[in-house]
Amino acid sequence: MSHPHPELGPPPPLPAGGLRIVALGGLGEIGRNMAVFEFDGRLLVVDCGVLFPEPDQPGVDLILPDFDYIRDRLDDIEAVVLTHAHEDHIGAVPYLLRERADIPLVGSRLTLGLIESKLTEHRIQPVKVEVAEGTRRPFGPFECEFFAVNHSIPDALAVAIRSPAGIVLHTGDFKMDQLPLDGRLTDLGGFARLGAEGVDLLMSDSTNSEVPGFVPSERTIGPVIDEVFRSATKRIIVACFASHVHRVQQIFDAAEENGRKVALIGRSMVRNMGVARELGYLRVPAGLLVDSREIEEWPPEDVVLICTGSQGEPMAALSRMANRDHPIRVAEGDTVVLASSLVPGNETAVNKVINGLTRWGARVIHKGNATVHVSGHAAAGELLYVLNLTKPSNFMPVHGEWRHMRAHAKLAALTGVPDDHIVIAEDGVVVDLVDGRARVTGAVQCGYVYVDGSSVGAVTDVALKDRRILGDEGFISVVVVVDSTTGKVTGGPEIYARGSGIEIEAFDSVIPLIESALEDTAADGVADLQQMRRVTRRIVGRWVSDTYRRRPMIIPVVVEV
Numbered sequence: 001m002s003h004p005h006p007e008l009g010p011p012p013p014l015p016a017g018g019l020r021i022v023a024l025g026g027l028g029e030i031g032r033n034m035a036v037f038e039f040d041g042r043l044l045v046v047d048c049g050v051l052f053p054e055p056d057q058p059g060v061d062l063i064l065p066d067f068d069y070i071r072d073r074l075d076d077i078e079a080v081v082l083t084h085a086h087e088d089h090i091g092a093v094p095y096l097l098r099e100r101a102d103i104p105l106v107g108s109r110l111t112l113g114l115i116e117s118k119l120t121e122h123r124i125q126p127v128k129v130e131v132a133e134g135t136r137r138p139f140g141p142f143e144c145e146f147f148a149v150n151h152s153i154p155d156a157l158a159v160a161i162r163s164p165a166g167i168v169l170h171t172g173d174f175k176m177d178q179l180p181l182d183g184r185l186t187d188l189g190g191f192a193r194l195g196a197e198g199v200d201l202l203m204s205d206s207t208n209s210e211v212p213g214f215v216p217s218e219r220t221i222g223p224v225i226d227e228v229f230r231s232a233t234k235r236i237i238v239a240c241f242a243s244h245v246h247r248v249q250q251i252f253d254a255a256e257e258n259g260r261k262v263a264l265i266g267r268s269m270v271r272n273m274g275v276a277r278e279l280g281y282l283r284v285p286a287g288l289l290v291d292s293r294e295i296e297e298w299p300p301e302d303v304v305l306i307c308t309g310s311q312g313e314p315m316a317a318l319s320r321m322a323n324r325d326h327p328i329r330v331a332e333g334d335t336v337v338l339a340s341s342l343v344p345g346n347e348t349a350v351n352k353v354i355n356g357l358t359r360w361g362a363r364v365i366h367k368g369n370a371t372v373h374v375s376g377h378a379a380a381g382e383l384l385y386v387l388n389l390t391k392p393s394n395f396m397p398v399h400g401e402w403r404h405m406r407a408h409a410k411l412a413a414l415t416g417v418p419d420d421h422i423v424i425a426e427d428g429v430v431v432d433l434v435d436g437r438a439r440v441t442g443a444v445q446c447g448y449v450y451v452d453g454s455s456v457g458a459v460t461d462v463a464l465k466d467r468r469i470l471g472d473e474g475f476i477s478v479v480v481v482v483d484s485t486t487g488k489v490t491g492g493p494e495i496y497a498r499g500s501g502i503e504i505e506a507f508d509s510v511i512p513l514i515e516s517a518l519e520d521t522a523a524d525g526v527a528d529l530q531q532m533r534r535v536t537r538r539i540v541g542r543w544v545s546d547t548y549r550r551r552p553m554i555i556p557v558v559v560e561v
Contacts, residue, residue, distance in 0.1 A: 008429065008440070008442050008443035009442055009443070010442050010443070010444065011430040011432070011441045011442025011443070011444070012441060012442065014038060014432060015432070015434050017164055017165060017434070017435075018039075018165055018432050018433060018434035018435075019037060019038070019039050019163055019165035019166065019168070019432070019433040019434075020037070020038040020039075020430060020431070020432050020433075021035060021036070021037055021038075021168070021201075021203075021396075021430075021431045021432075021433065021438075022035070022036045022038075022069060022428070022429070022430050022431070022444060022446075023035045023036075023398065023425060023426075023427055023428070023429070024036060024065035024066055024067070024069060024070075024427060024428070024446055025049065025051065025065040025066075025427055026047070026049070026088075026398055026399050026427070027398060027399075027400075027405065027425055027426045027427050027429075028400075028401060028402050028405070028426045028427060029051060029401060029427075030051075030088070030207065030399075030400065030401060031049060031050065031051035031052060031063075031088035032049055032050060032051035032063060032064070032065055032088065032092070032427075033047040033048075033049045033088055033089050033398075033399055034046075034047055034048050034049060034065040034092065035047065035170070035203070035398070036069065036070060037142065037161060037163075037168070039141045039142065039163045039164070039165060040141050041076060042076055042078055042140040042141050042142070043070060043073060043076045043077045043078065044077070044078050044079060044081065044139055044140070044142045044144075044161065045070075045077060045079070045080040045081065045103075046080075046081045046083065046159065046161075046170055046172075047080075047081070047082060047083055047089040047090070047172070048065065048080055048082070048089070048090065048091075048092045048093045048096050049065075049086070049087060049088040049089040049090060049091050049092055050062045050063060050064060050087055050088060050091030050092050051063040051064075051088065051448075052087075062091065062092075062450075062451040063448050063449065063450055063451070064092045064095055064448075064449040064450075064451060065092055065427075065446075065449070066428075066445070066446045066447050066448070066449050067095075067096060067099065067449070068445060068446075069428075069444045069445070069446065071099065074099055074100040074103070075100070077100070077103050078104070078139040078140035078142060079103065079104040079105070079106045079129065079139045080093065080096070080103055080104070080105050080106065081106045081107070081144060081159055082105060082106065082107035082111050082112075082115065083107075083111075083156060083157050083158065083159065083170070083172030083173065084107075084108075084111055084151055084153050084155065084156035084157065084172060084173060085107075085110060085111040085114040085115060085153055085155075085243055086151075086152075086153060086173070086241075086243055087243075089172070089173070090111070090114070090115050090118070093105065093115055093118075093119070093126075094118065094119055094122040094124060095451075097119070097122075097124050097126065098122075098124075101124060101125075101126075102127050103127065104127045104128070104129050104139075105126050105127065105128055105129065106129045106131055106137070106139070106144070107128075107129075107130070107131065107157070108130070108131065108132060108133075108146075108155035108156075108157055109130055109132070109155060109279055110153075110154050110155035110245075110275075110276065110279055110281055111155055111156075111157075112126075112128045112130055113275045113276075113278070113279050114243070114272060114275055114276075116128065117271055117272070117274075117275050131144075131146050131157070132146065133146050133147055133148035133157060133187060133190075134146070134147075134148075134187075134190075141163055141164070142161055142162065142163055143161075143162040143163075144159050144160070144161055144162075145159070145160040145162065145194075146158070146159055146160075147159070147160070147186075147187040147190045147191065148184055148185065148186065148187045148190075149171065149172060149173075149174035149175075149186045149187070150174060150175045150176060150177040150180050150184070150185070150186045150376075151172075151173050151174055151175060151376045151377075152241070152243075152244055152246070152247075152375075152376025153243050153244065153245060153246075153376070154182055154184070154245050154246065154276075154281050155281070156172060156173065156174065157172060158170065158171045158172050158174060158187075158191075159172070160194055160199075165200070165433050165434070166198075166200030166201065166393075166433055166436060167194065167197065167198060167199050167200050167201075168199075168200065168201045168202075168203065168433070169191070169194060169199050169201070169202050169203065169204075169390060169392070170203045170398075171202075171203065171204045171205050171386065172205065173205050173207070173376060173377060173399060174186060174205055174377070174378055175208075175215045175375065175376055175377055175378045175379075175382060176188070176214065176215075176378060176382040176385065176386075177215070177217050177218055178217060179217040179218075179219050180217070180218060181218050181219065181246045181249065181250070182246070182281075188385070188386075188389060191386060191389045191390050192389045192390075194390060195389050195390040195391045195392075198393070199390045199391065199392040199393065200392070200393050200394060200433060200436055200438075201392060201393070201394045201395070201396060201433055201438050202386075202387070202390050202392035202394070202395050202396070202412075203396045203397075203398045204383060204386060204387075204395070204397060204398065204408065205377055205378060205383075205398065205399045205400070206383075206397040206398060206399055206400030206404040206405045206407070206408040207375075207377035207399055207400050207404055208375055208377040208378055208379045208380070208383075208404075209379075209380055209383055209397070209400065209404045209405075209407040209408035209411060210380070210403065210404060210407045211375075211379040211380060212379065212380050212381065213379050213380065213381045214379055214381045214382055215374055215375050215376075215377070215378065215379050215382065216371070216374045217374070218246055218250075218374060220371055220374065221247075221250060221339075221371060221372060221373065221374060222250060222254075224370055224371050224372055225250055225251065225254050225337075225372070226254055226257075228254075228335060228337060228365060228370075228372075229254045229255070229257070229258045229260070230258070231335075232301075232335040233301060233333055234300035234301055234331070234333040234334050234335070235300045235301075235303050235304070235305065235331075235334045235335070236260070236303075236304045236305070236334075236335045236336075236337065237304075237305045237307065237318070237321070237328075237330070237334060237335070237336045237337070237362075238251050238304065238305070238306045238307070238336075238337045238339055239306075239307050239308065239309045239316075239317075239318040239336070239337070239338050239339065239340070240306070240308075240338075240339040240340045240373075241308070241340050242266065242268035242269045242271075242272045242273075242308050243272055244339075244340065245272075245273070245276045245281050245282055247339050247340075247373075248273055248276075248282065248306060249282055249283065251304060251306055251339075252282075252283070252284060252285065252288060255288060255304045256285045256288055259302065260301075260302055260303055260304045261288065261289070261290045261295075261298055261302060261303050261304070262288050262289055262290070262303075262304045262305075262306060263289070263290050263291065263292040263294075263295045263303065263304070263305050263306070264289070264292065264306050264307075265292050265305055265306065265307035265308075265317045265328070266307050266308040266309075266316065266317045268308060269306060269307060269308050290303075292305075292328075295328070296327075296328075300331070300333075300334070305328065307321075309321075309353070318336070318338075318353060318357075319349075319353050319356075321357070322352075322353045322355075322356030322357045322359075322360075323356060324360075329360075330357055330360045330361075330362050331360065331361060331362075332360070332361030332362075333361060333362075333363075334360075334361070334362040334363070335362065335363045335365065336357050336362045336363070336364045336365070337365045337366075337372055338350070338354075338364065338365070338366040338367065338372065338373075339372045339373050340367075340373050341367065341373050341375055341376075350366075354366065380407075380411060383408060383411055384411055384414070384415060387411060387412055387415040387417070388415055391416075392412075392417060393417075393421060393436055393437075394417070394421045394422070394423065394433070394436075394437065394438035395409070395412040395417045395421065395422045395423070396422075396423045396424075396425065396431060396438060397409055397412075397424060402426075405424055406424065409422050409424055421437070421438065423438050423439070423440060425440060427446045428443050428444050428445065428446025429442075429443050430442045430443060430444060473499070473500065473550055473551050473552040473553065474497065474498055474499025474500035474501065474552045474553070475497070475498055475499065475500065475552050475553040475554070475555060476495065476496070476497045476500055476502075476540060476544070476552050476553070476554050476555070477495070477496045477497075477554075477555040477556075477557060478492075478493050478494070478495050478514065478536050478537075478540055478554070478555070478556045478557065479492050479493065479494045479495075479496075479557045479559070480492040480493045480494075480514070480518065480532070480536060480556070480557070480558050480559070481558075481559050481560075482518070482522075482529075482532065482558060482559070482560055483560075488518075488519065488522050489515055489518050489519070489522075491559075493511050493514045493515065493536070495507040495510075495511070495540075497552075499552075500544075500550065500552040501548070501550065502544070502548060502550075506547075509543075510539070510540060510543045513539050513543060514536055514539050514540065517535050517536070517538075517539050518532060518535060518536070521535055529558045529560065532556075532558045533556040533557075533558050534556075536556035536558065537554045537556045540554050540556070541554050
């Protein structure tokens with residue numbers, strides 16, 4: 001079983017007839033999915049998504065894949081194949097198209113509809129290539145065949161990439177719901193046919209590889225939602241992902257049956273459901289929808305609100321309702337349903353929202369106390385099924401954290417894939433498929449690119465470290481005026497502090513220490529301002545650490561006169 005090594009160097013030239021695969025995101029993490037395939041100097045990209053920031057990345061809005069590997073080769077890209085329309089698969093497309101606007105975007109009807117709606121906000125008119133399951137399309141030296149797969153959004157696709165190097169099957173995100181709400185089954189027959197033809201490399205979704213068995217059908221949620229509607233006496237507020245068309249349809253159906261009106265809250269929810277309705281993926285009964293601005297005029301027992309915020313996002317509608325920072329006021333007797341899975345790392349934020357809503361008297365129903373959501377990702381039993389159907393010569397787990405990919409690799413080994421044909425890679429690691437064997441051959445530079453407001457890439461890891469220090473420990477600034485000739489202190493030191501938890505009067509005891517240290521520096525003939533700043537920072541830092549056991553950011557300002 002080959003796996004990355006921290007000292008991997010640049011890869012050698014790709015041998016003639018070989019296929020190179022470089023993931024720029026999505027390996028070792030949940031999100032930011034992007035894989036680049038290269039054959040004979042041409043590139044094919046599968047997905048281009050974003051990662052959402054962790055609490056220790058303050059001020060960051062989104063995290064993009066690092067495009068440096070392909071930045072000088074944008075003209076070599078034949079197309080970007082989008083497996084489905086979740087943000088972790090399409091969210092970075094606008095940023096890639098800023099660098100080359102005419103890259104063809106390949107996807108299903110709903111996927112292209114949702115990405116076009118997103119790109120309109122960025123004032124980008126995309127080049128679209130609509131495909132459907134059961135079809136094949138050439139893109140330069142690559143031929144792509146598309147297969148229907150179930151997921152928590154309609155119209156998801158797996159893609160088989162054919163080239164003279166062999167057949168690679170990329171499942172995208174998928175599961176095997178045997179009773180899907182839209183009747184669209186994962187194409188197991190197609191996978192089996194491909195397996196009989198010979199799959200040289202399987203790249204398969206690893207997100208739920210640690211979960212045994214099979215994921216329940218979406219239909220199991222219907223009776224639970226019906227019970228919620230029957231038992232609710234006042235308003236019902238449902239929070240889910242803005243792309244979960246199936247879940248919204250279930251809410252619409254339950255609302256119609258129980259005589260309630262529905263209002264959509266949040267720009268992304270309104271936009272996505274509008275696209276789904278226009279394209280025929282969402283059935284909206286006549287008279288069901290009302291404007292969110294009119295919802296307060298209706299009796300509480302007659303309304304349902306569908307909003308975003310099921311992950312505890314600070315600026316999403318549900319979080320703002322919990323904080324009493326939204327025009328819609330949660331009240332005693334309201335029922336709130338969190339109809340989504342919990343993204344790893346969001347537990348604290350979600351629990352905070354649940355507590356906030358409960359404080360105002362709402363009954364909160366979530367995955368922990370009712371079956372209001374099922375995962376969109378295949379569990380171990382389904383992953384084994386696909387491995388046995390496709391019988392891959394080589395296997396590479398994708399879309400998951402390290403523990404998920406390793407668990408998936410063990411499943412592949414159980415089905416008979418030889419250990420030395422299983423490749424566990426990480427972002428930036430180069431995997432070459434040559435003569436029927438997949439091997440790690442090197443690595444390319446591949447880091448995080450942070451979006452902060454309108455800036456892309458301006459925020460660095462060093463800047464984030466500074467933000468964390470400022471947020472946790474505050475800062476102290478020290479202003480000193482020195483004589484430009486002698487280096488002696490002629491003014492100050494003046495000390496200012498914010499967020500350090502130290503009273504300003506307490507700094508009176510450190511001022512003599514700063515003066516003494518700077519006098520000693522001047523006596524040694526040192527008049528370098530940089531050296532004086534270092535001395536000031538060291539004296540103040542040591543005093544704060546010894547006295548308060550804290551490590552605030554210290555900003556010394558030394559001015560010459």
